[in-house]
Amino acid sequence: MIAKQIYWVHTGSVAGFGLGRDISLLKRIGLAPKTKQTNPDYHDLKEIITHILKAHVLCCWLQITGSSSLAELAKSNPSPADLVQWLQLVVDKIILGCDVHNMQRLPTEAQDQVFVNACTFIRDALVFHELVQSIWVGDVGQMMDLLPQLTMMCIGSGNSNYVVEFLDLMQRMTYEWKPEFCDLIWDSCWLANTSGKRNGFFPLDQLQEHNSLWNKVIFVAEGPNASWKYLGMMSPIIPMLRRVSEHVVETFGVASKGKHYQGVSCEKEIELLMAQYIQEKVHTMEMGGHVSPDGLGEDVLWLASEKLMSGDVLKKWKEGKEVYIRETGQSFKGSEWAETDELVQGMGEEHEQDVLENLLSQLSQMMVDIQLM
Structure with a gap:
């Protein structure tokens, strides 16, 4: 959901400075923006967001350090203290966007909209990256800490259904549910790990998709066995059959399909993106660097702040939580009925x-x- 939200918020146009231009530059035809009813594949979307984020962050390092390339930065042999200082500058000036928030209060003609657009994408993509990493290692506490940020992003992009779900979850986790019940939700209802490995966690709905694959494709009931009785017999033992299959493959070296998604090599794409960003001075703040609105993404946190200040978001959420006593009888007094x-x-x-x-x-x-x- 967050990946698709970032995609549609920051797509822009091919002639602008959003994801649409970067996707066209990398010739990712399948990711070209079409309609919201034809969302790209999640793995492709995650991959392109990660590649673009890495290119932006590396260009930020070059901008802060004054280096022309990563090789030149490496040859300078910086000390750990220098790296920490440069990292803090990258965080303050670009990731936290202190200059961006001050600039957004200026008239449009005095803003550097290209720089603002790059900073807002880096901020949103880092939230997505942190969420993916938290899921991967099973850090449900970090996932819970990201809920306010994710809620604000959904408010700004207009995903009202997710806003209600996130607000309800935070309300119940913080004020309504007992700590024991919250621990149960964290431990058993968010993530699953079928491999036992430290970096083997994934969302619970993805586990259901895996189970559906094994039930409906691998061990599908066909012919005279196509019955509910057969499915009821096979479903409990499918995990054991999977382990037996994996053991046979490992023992005898049987050729099998891979288990992991293999993406496109990122080095060439990142180099191509970095060259484009450096040429266009995307990360250099210059007043008056504005383009047409359709060529840029949107600052969802800025939009969310405006919506929260109006009070409509929390008002609608509160109205949805009110309990109404339903009347069982009907009255048509004063009528012929x-x-x-x-x-x-x-x-x-x-x-x-x-x-x-x-x-x-x-x-x-x-x-x-x-x-x-």
Whole structure:
């Protein structure tokens, strides 16, 4: 969800400075922006966001250190203290975007929109990267810490359904649920690890997709075995059958399909992107560097702040949590249906009384039978 959100928020146009231009430069035809009903594959999307993020961050290092290339920076043999100092400058000036927030208060013609666009993409892509890494190592605490940031991103991009889910989760985790229940949610309801390896975690819905693959494709019920009884018999033992299959492959060296997604080599793509960014001085702040709005992405945190200040987001969320007492009867007084409504309501009350009397009679008879025993 976050990957698709970053894709659509920062796509821009092919002639602008967003993802659309970078995708066209790398000739990733399958990732070209079309419509929101035709989202790209998640693995391809994750890969392109990661490559573009790395190119941006490396260019930021060159910009801060004043080096023309990474080789020149390496030859300078910087000390650990220099690296820490440069890293802090990268964080302050670009990732945290202190200059960006000050610039956004200026008139449009006085802003460097290209620099702002690059900084906002780096910020959003780093949140996505941190979320992916947290899932990979099973750090549910870090995932919980990212919820406010993810909520703000969803507010800014207009994903109202996810906003409600995130707000409800934070409300319940912080104020409503007991700590023991929160621990249960963290330990058993977010991530799964079927390999036992430290970096082998993945979301629980992805585990369900894996199970569906083995149930519906690998050990599919065909012919006379196509029955619910067969599926009920096979489903519990599929994990063991998978382990047996893996053991046979490892023992006898049987050729098999790979288990991991193999992406495109990132070095060439990153070098191509870095050359383009350096040529266009994307990470150099110059006042007045503005382009057409369709060529840039959007600052979702800025938009989210405006929506939160208006109060509509929290107001709608609060209204959705209100409990209303439903009326079981209907009243059409003053209309031609009034007498009929009163008659129907009276019949309902009489029927309810009959049910209660019947229930009490049955309970009394049960007590008598118990005493006789």
